Amino acid sequence: MAENQPLRDALIGTRTQALAFEHLDMRRRLRLRAFVGLCMPLVFETLHAEVGLFALRRRGYAPVSFYLDFTAGEAALAPGSTLALDYAIRLARSAPEGAGASGAGRLMFVSQIDLRAAAPESDAGAQSDAGAERPTVPAGSARIVHVLTRPAARAGEHRVETVPEELRGLKEHRWEEPLPSLASLERAPDGYAPLEAGPWAESQDVWGLPNTDVNQHVNVKEYVMGAENQFTRLLHGAGLPVAGHRIARARLLLRKPFFAGQTYALRAALYRRNAHTRMHAGFYLLDAAQPAPRASSFVVCDGVLEGAARAGR
Numbered sequence: 001m002a003e004n005q006p007l008r009d010a011l012i013g014t015r016t017q018a019l020a021f022e023h024l025d026m027r028r029r030l031r032l033r034a035f036v037g038l039c040m041p042l043v044f045e046t047l048h049a050e051v052g053l054f055a056l057r058r059r060g061y062a063p064v065s066f067y068l069d070f071t072a073g074e075a076a077l078a079p080g081s082t083l084a085l086d087y088a089i090r091l092a093r094s095a096p097e098g099a100g101a102s103g104a105g106r107l108m109f110v111s112q113i114d115l116r117a118a119a120p121e122s123d124a125g126a127q128s129d130a131g132a133e134r135p136t137v138p139a140g141s142a143r144i145v146h147v148l149t150r151p152a153a154r155a156g157e158h159r160v161e162t163v164p165e166e167l168r169g170l171k172e173h174r175w176e177e178p179l180p181s182l183a184s185l186e187r188a189p190d191g192y193a194p195l196e197a198g199p200w201a202e203s204q205d206v207w208g209l210p211n212t213d214v215n216q217h218v219n220v221k222e223y224v225m226g227a228e229n230q231f232t233r234l235l236h237g238a239g240l241p242v243a244g245h246r247i248a249r250a251r252l253l254l255r256k257p258f259f260a261g262q263t264y265a266l267r268a269a270l271y272r273r274n275a276h277t278r279m280h281a282g283f284y285l286l287d288a289a290q291p292a293p294r295a296s297s298f299v300v301c302d303g304v305l306e307g308a309a310r311a312g313r
Contacts, residue, residue: 005169007169007170007171008169008170008171009090009171010088010089010090010170010171011046011047011050011051011087011088011089011090011170012087012088012089013046013086013087014084014085014086014087015042015084015085015087016082016083016084016085017038017082017083017085018080018081018082018083019077019078019079019080019081019082019083019117020079021079022034023038023079023083024077024079027076027246028076028077028078028079028120029072029073029074029075029076029077029246030072030073030077030115030139030140031072031228032070032072032224032227032228032247032249032250032301033221033224033225033228035068035070035072035140035142035224036219036220036221036224037221038083038085038115039070039085039111039113039142039144040065040144040220042085042087042113043087043089043109043111043113043144043146044063046087046089047063047089047109051166051167051169051170052166053166055166056164056166056167059164060150060151060152060153061148061149061150061160061164062148062149062150062151063109063146063147063148063149064146064147064148064149064151064254065144065145065146065220065254066108066145066146066147066180066253066254067143067144067145067179067180067251067252067253067254068142068143068144068145068220068224068250068251068252068254069142069143069144069249069250069251069252070140070141070142070224070249070250070251070252071140071141071142071248071249072139072140072246072247072248072249073115073137073138073139073140074248075117075119075137075138075139076120077117077120077137077139078117078118078120081117081118081120082117082118083115083116083117083139084115084116084117084136085113085114085115086113086114086115086116087111087112087113087114088111088112089109089110089111090109090110090111090112090170090171090173091107091108091109091163091167091170091171091172091173092107092108092109092110092172092173092174092175093105093106093107093108093172093173093174093175094106094108094175094179095174095175095176095178104161104162105161105175106147106148106159106160106161106179107147107148107160107161107163107167108145108146108147108148108175109145109146109148110143110144110145110173110175111142111143111144111145111146112141112142112143113141113142113143113144114138114141115138115139115140115141115142116136116137116138116139117136117137117139118134118135118136118137119134119135119136119137145180148160148164180251180253181253182253182255182294182295182298185251185253185280185298185300186280186282186298188271188280189271189273189278191273192271192272192273192276192278193271193272193273194269194270194271195234195238195240195270195271195272196237196238197233197234197235197236197237197238197268197270198237199237200233200234200236200237201234201237201267201268201269201270202265202266202267202268203265203266204263204264204265204266204286204289205263205264205266206261206262206263206264207222207258207259207260207261207262207263207264208260208261209260211258211260212259212260216259217257217258217259218257218258218259218260220252220254223252223254223283223297223299224250224252224299226266226281226283226299227250227252227279227281227299227301228247228250228301230266230268230279230281231245231247231268231270231277231279231281231301231303232245233268234268234269234270234279235270235277237270238270238272240272240277240305241305244305244306245277245303245304245305245306246303246304246306247301247302247303248302248303248304249301249302250299250300250301250302251299251300251301252297252298252299253297253298253299254297255294255295255296255297255298256285256296256297257296258283258285258296258297262285262286263285263286263289264283264284264285264286264296265283265284265286265291266281266282266283266284267281267282267284267291267295268280268281268282269281275304275305275306276302276303276304276305277302277303277304277305278300278301278302278303279299279300279301279303280298280299280300281298281299281300281301282295282297282298282299283295283296283297283298283299284296
């Protein structure tokens with residue numbers, strides 16, 4: 001960076017693409033699993049273009065997915081219409097962790113992405129905007145936190161506290177809130193009653209090659225899809241209608257990656273407050289058929305029983 005050149009507050013822009021058939025559910029709302037393919041490439045491609053992520057990787061640095069917060073909008077959307085993603089990616093530093101902690105916190109990329117799309121011409125049969133100029137409606141939002149780390153460094157040297165040269169043109173923001181943790185996400189929600197889901201509350205499975213990506217571990221999308229599917233299983237086990245249930249939000253904490261060939265237990269709990277539902281689900285590594293004491297990944301999903309489903313039918 002040239003001397004006296006002002007720091008960039010954030011990497012800001014808008015990307016557009018067509019809404020694909022696979023992005024939407026039968027009510028033509030964004031599926032939460034679609035956020036991974038829509039938002040994650042945008043973050044990495046922007047970092048590659050704007051701050052030289054390839055050079056960072058060659059020197060042993062990598063942004064690792066840590067926390068995802070996806071919220072789907074309520075509006076029905078049309079396949080083929082234009083989806084706009086307004087993004088802002090900031091370099092941030094967390095506060096030192098632990099009571100009385102001092103020193104530098106973690107360096108992170110914090111991305112905020114707001115999605116909007118053209119309002120469909122009607123609630124039935126609208127397949128594309130055909131270039132028409134129509135107002136946009138909120139389609140959803142995403143907050144994504146990547147922790148900067150040195151994956152191949154020796155034990156105790158993975159953490160990055162000094163800003164690498166490639167990132168010195170970015171303003172460093174202070175992350176004021178506590179970092180997401182198992183303790184905060186596992187806490188039972190206030191005002192929600194626990195529901196019994198029977199045998200659907202826990203299952204065991206194994207990760208295979210199709211669950212992985214080129215980073216050599218299980219892809220983030222697998223956890224989101226697993227959480228969506230598990231939420232449906234719990235609703236079914238609790239005797240609630242699943243076709244009228246909308247999953248509105250998913251928050252995912254990624255502590256440790258899974259790899260092909262590893263077995264895991266998926267443990268989940270279901271809660272309800274009137275028309276609102278919540279699921280807590282943890283992916284636990286299995287060792288000799290015994291789940292690890294702490295979840296490797298943990299998901300909190302919020303849902304809504306809509307229409308006739310609220311009446312209990």
